[in-house]
Amino acid sequence: MTIAFHTWNTPNGRKISVALEEMNLPYTVRTVNISKGEQHAPDFLRISPNNRIPAIVDPDGPDGQPISVFESGAILLYLGEKTGQFLPANLRERVPVIEWLMWQMGGFGPMPGQVHHFRAVESEIDRRYGLKRYSDETRRLYGVLDRRLAEVEFVAGELSVADFAILGWAWRHERHQVSLDDFPNVKRWYETLFERPGVQRGFAVKLDDQ
The missing domain is CATH 3.40.30.10 (Glutaredoxin)
Incomplete structure (x- = not known):
């Protein structure tokens, strides 16, 4: 069905x-x-x-x-x-999937989304303040992801729904004004995922x- x-x-x-x-x-x-x-x-x-x-x-x-x-x-x-x-059946293996999925939902989505918003704000003063605040936090989150991916191939070890969640937002990295060259482990992960036919x-x- x-x-x-x-x-x-x-x-x-x-x-x-x-x-x-x-x-x-x-x-x-x-x-x-x-x-x-x-x-x-x-x-x-x-x-x-x-x-x-x-x-x-x-x-x-x-x-x-x-x-x-x-x-x-x-x-x-x-x-x-x-x-x-x-989504692993084993609870120990499932925990990091849920952790990184919640990380995306709570941060790596809301923060880049604010960058999208403030880039379109007409007031230069408001735009400058908002972009500085949320761009700094967005880059911090890319750094968190990069450090994690220095240790593992995918965010929870094995490919999982957490990767799909994060990829949906990393796909917009150019709109976040982020170069993946600054985050080589994220770039490797990103390119690996985009090699998958699915x-x-x-x-x-x-x-x-x-």
């Missing part, structure tokens, strides 16, 4: 398209044009109470019953549980109306 994938072409949307492709799950893209406010439509609100993309509806959920899931981190955990892929398909799939 086919998963309905409600999304738009954003880092959080790309996390899920990559995961779906890597897990070889059948899905249909249902675009939610956030620039037109479609995320506020009542039908979408029923599956995503926070009015944010992405969200999925899986007709073959637990016990064979349909289920909807919102929030990209929750979707990744659900898909990992559903398929038994990229990742390539996940970023090639059309997630908007353009």
Whole structure:
């Protein structure tokens, strides 16, 4: 049965398209044009109470019953549980996956997202302050990631949903005004992931109306 994938072409949307492709799950893209406010439509609100993309509806959920899931981190955990892929069953091995997924959700997403925001602010004073504050924190987070990847091939050791989550935002490194040349371990990880056919398909799939 086919998963309905409600999304738009954003880092959080790309996390899920990559995961779906890597897990070889059948899905249909249902675009939610956030620039037109479609995320506020009542039908979408029923599956995503926070009015944010992405969200999925899986007709073959637990016990064979349909289920909807919102929030990209929750979707990744659900898909990992559903398929038994990229989410270790062993608790000790699962802990770093959850740690780095939460690291992405709490920092490496909100902070670069503020860089995106302040780059578009018209007031030069406000823009300069915001960019300095959030660019410094974004670069710090890239440094955290770089140090981690100096020790392991993937963020949790083995390839996992945490890598897909972080990749969705690292994909926008140019918009963060970050050169991956400054973070060689991140660059190695990034290029390794983009050599994977599933990742390539996940970023090639059309997630908007353009």
